[in-house]
Amino acid sequence: MNNRIGTREWEALSAYLDNQLNTRDRARLEAQLKSDAELRRAYEELRRTRIILRSQRRMRAPRNFMLSPAMAGVRRGAAQSALRSNPGPFTVLRLASVLATIFFIFITVGDLVVQNYGPQPTTISSEQQPQPAFGMGGGGGGAPAIAMAPTTAPAEPLVGAQTVNENSASAIAPDNRSSIDVTPMPTQEAMKQPEQPPNFAQPGVNAADQQQNSAAVQQRTARPFGATLVIRLLQGLLILLAVGAGLAAYYVRRTTG
Amino acid sequence: MRSWLAARIWTQNTEMDETALIQDAMRGDLDAFNRLVLAYQDIVYSQAYRMMGEQEAAEDAAQDAFISAYRKLDSYRGGSFKAWLLRIVTNVCYDELRRRKRRPTTPLEPVDNDNDEIESPRWMSDPSESPEERAERMEVARALQHCLEDLPPEFRAVVALVDIQGMDYTEASVAAGTPLGTVKSRLARARMRMRECLKGMWELLPDSMRLVGESEI
Numbered sequence: 001m002n003n004r005i006g007t008r009e010w011e012a013l014s015a016y017l018d019n020q021l022n023t024r025d026r027a028r029l030e031a032q033l034k035s036d037a038e039l040r041r042a043y044e045e046l047r048r049t050r051i052i053l054r055s056q057r058r059m060r061a062p063r064n065f066m067l068s069p070a071m072a073g074v075r076r077g078a079a080q081s082a083l084r085s086n087p088g089p090f091t092v093l094r095l096a097s098v099l100a101t102i103f104f105i106f107i108t109v110g111d112l113v114v115q116n117y118g119p120q121p122t123t124i125s126s127e128q129q130p131q132p133a134f135g136m137g138g139g140g141g142g143a144p145a146i147a148m149a150p151t152t153a154p155a156e157p158l159v160g161a162q163t164v165n166e167n168s169a170s171a172i173a174p175d176n177r178s179s180i181d182v183t184p185m186p187t188q189e190a191m192k193q194p195e196q197p198p199n200f201a202q203p204g205v206n207a208a209d210q211q212q213n214s215a216a217v218q219q220r221t222a223r224p225f226g227a228t229l230v231i232r233l234l235q236g237l238l239i240l241l242a243v244g245a246g247l248a249a250y251y252v253r254r255t256t257g
Numbered sequence: 258m259r260s261w262l263a264a265r266i267w268t269q270n271t272e273m274d275e276t277a278l279i280q281d282a283m284r285g286d287l288d289a290f291n292r293l294v295l296a297y298q299d300i301v302y303s304q305a306y307r308m309m310g311e312q313e314a315a316e317d318a319a320q321d322a323f324i325s326a327y328r329k330l331d332s333y334r335g336g337s338f339k340a341w342l343l344r345i346v347t348n349v350c351y352d353e354l355r356r357r358k359r360r361p362t363t364p365l366e367p368v369d370n371d372n373d374e375i376e377s378p379r380w381m382s383d384p385s386e387s388p389e390e391r392a393e394r395m396e397v398a399r400a401l402q403h404c405l406e407d408l409p410p411e412f413r414a415v416v417a418l419v420d421i422q423g424m425d426y427t428e429a430s431v432a433a434g435t436p437l438g439t440v441k442s443r444l445a446r447a448r449m450r451m452r453e454c455l456k457g458m459w460e461l462l463p464d465s466m467r468l469v470g471e472s473e474i
Contacts, residue, residue, distance in 0.1 A: 007445075046452055055397075064298065067324060
């Protein structure tokens with residue numbers, strides 16, 4: 001029944017009932033209704049359906065839906081100050097996550113900077129230590145002047161010493177990281193050391209140049225293991241706190257809407 | 258002329274009152290908001306009931322809608338406050354219906370002679386029942402509600418807004434959150450389906466409401 005009537009016709013009939021057709025469409029539909037009995041019947045059924053729907057009285061609410069302050073939450077007006085003084089778990093967790101992230105970045109970047117560019121801990125290299133076994137060997141001509149460096153410039157004892165004993169130091173301790181290198185017996189290479197570096201103990205080279213040259217091969221000294229451990233532990237804790245608090249904040253947000 | 262003028266003045270005063278109440282509510286005045294709740298709770302509950310088909314679910318939806326409305330008052334940008342509220346309650350109902358679809362619960366449905374639950378809500382239009390039996394336990398409103406529940410939620414919302422709440426197309430468009438053309442289309446399809454559904458139980462309808470029978474052609 002009414003199979004002939006398509007969706008477009010039904011939409012037109014529905015709009016016609018609500019007086020939503022423009023003049024042209026309205027005139028066309030009215031002409032169709034006069035000539036088409038099936039369309040007329042469809043229109044009549046639709047009109048009665050609409051009457052049935054509109055005959056329904058509006059329902060009365062079975063109870064009041066007024067909001068209590070608790071239902072309204074502490075979001076607005078006077079409650080706003082209470083919110084500020086007593087932040088919710090979401091705010092606290094979010095802040096904790098952000099702070100932990102900031103501290104983590106700060107510590108990580110700071111650690112990298114200190115490791116790469118910061119002042120190295122002052123250590124006594126093997127070159128500066130008395131080397132009774134070959135005191136006259138590796139030092140070469142510059143040795144006496146350099147030997148005074150620790151006393152005149154205690155902050156940079158390594159520079160001068162290293163410059164002078166660069167080759168012997170590399171021969172003795174290639175790693176150059178141990179501040180308490182055990183001084184082995186000089187090798188032949190070390191004994192030949194005065195012949196090798198072109199800038200070594202050249203007359204007229206000032207102390208600044210020597211320092212600049214020596215900076216390129218500055219010895220690194222290892223940070224105490226305890227300090228590294230503490231930093232790594234701190235980094236781990238901070239990243240855990242950042243991720244954990246962030247996830248908890250997300251969960252709180254989801255559950256409390 | 259005088260009555261028309263009085264009605265117009267009354268309408269304007271009501272609108273001014275409503276605007277003032279909304280402004281107060283936006284500043285955090287809960288009493289002002291509750292006066293709006295009292296003014297609109299019947300409409301909101303009615304829409305929720307038409308969407309959900311159960312009193313308890315409709316109450317929950319209406320209450321959630323008012324709480325949500327209070328919290329979202331900042332997003333109200335003027336226009337029809339009724340349409341804005343109806344949009345919120347309609348969305349709450351959509352969410353709940355979707356949730357039920359994902360996590361179906363046991364419906365309160367009748368059982369058959371073998372005490373087995375009848376799964377389909379179309380039990381009211383069971384062809385094995387005589388019109389007299391049906392007429393005894395159903396009212397027109399209930400039949401109508403069942404026909405409404407057979408509609409997809411989007412169609413149900415529009416037909417409830419226009420034909421039951423009495424909104425015009427523009428207001429319904431705001432309340433349903435859909436374009437005007439979509440409202441027209443959905444309304445036509447919903448009425449078409451309602452017509453089919455009501456024809457199946459036309460004996461229940463009063464004579465004045467009965468759809469056109471074969472004899473009338």
